Amino acid sequence: xxxxxxxxxxxxxxxxxxxxxxxxxxxxxxxxxxxxxxxxxxxxxxxxxxxxxxxxxxxxxxxxxxxxxxxxxxxxxxxxxxxxxxxxxxxxxxxxxxxxxxxxxxxxxxxxxxxxxxxxxxxxxxxxxxxxxxxxxxxxxxxxxxxxxxxxxxxxxxxxxxxxxxxxxxxxxxxxxxxxxxxxxxxxxxxxxxxxxxxxxxxxxxxxxxxxxxxxxxxxxxxxxxxxxxxxxxxxxxxxxxxxxxxxxxxxxxxxxxxxxxxxx
Numbered sequence: 001x002x003x004x005x006x007x008x009x010x011x012x013x014x015x016x017x018x019x020x021x022x023x024x025x026x027x028x029x030x031x032x033x034x035x036x037x038x039x040x041x042x043x044x045x046x047x048x049x050x051x052x053x054x055x056x057x058x059x060x061x062x063x064x065x066x067x068x069x070x071x072x073x074x075x076x077x078x079x080x081x082x083x084x085x086x087x088x089x090x091x092x093x094x095x096x097x098x099x100x101x102x103x104x105x106x107x108x109x110x111x112x113x114x115x116x117x118x119x120x121x122x123x124x125x126x127x128x129x130x131x132x133x134x135x136x137x138x139x140x141x142x143x144x145x146x147x148x149x150x151x152x153x154x155x156x157x158x159x160x161x162x163x164x165x166x167x168x169x170x171x172x173x174x175x176x177x178x179x180x181x182x183x184x185x186x187x188x189x190x191x192x193x194x195x196x197x198x199x200x201x202x203x204x205x206x207x208x209x210x211x212x213x214x215x216x217x218x219x220x221x222x223x224x225x226x227x228x229x230x231x232x233x234x235x236x237x238x239x240x241x242x243x244x245x246x247x248x249x250x251x252x253x254x255x256x257x258x259x260x261x262x263x264x265x
Contacts, residue, residue, distance in 0.1 A: 003040050064108055135163070137248065
């Protein structure tokens, strides 16, 4: 018997599993509690003959997920995205799941939820799908593994634009850039996404699992010396210990635009 789920719903259709966000009071924010349920659901499905998982919303809503629950981020003086952060655990669970994980978007994905879609193997969406990565709105230094998720899917100039501006990329442009594997009309999104999952389920699960592991290892194979890793960590540390991150979190809590400091050399 699995844990009782308060913020998500799990469905099984033969060898296809579906996990639905269902916490619209918080715009499906990726809180620790919701993420714990998502990870538990993936672990549960991993023990069954599930050959594709669809990550989706429970009902049509403008926001698919508002991303990392900002209320749970540290106010200052601590790395907001350490290796053991709940969002990082979720991203690894999705990437390590042996079968393909398909994100089906019928609304916008913000911040950490945008990263979550990049960690999925396939992304489908309708006209309301949109993607925005927003750490610069909070003065938050994003981590290297998260940036790598974007660089594995998109050209550097597009990733630069997304991280520099925090402006959403709409469905049409997302399809042209390759963020969306499939852009479907609203009325057809569910049918077409599930049809893709059913097709995947007819293929060899062992071969797919082997391919997925190798593809991720190859796209992640970016040599980084210990010295360079330490330098990047120092750069991030200077930001989350600095004034911009503290101001970004305060501004979010106070529901006002942040006023960031001058750039430091």
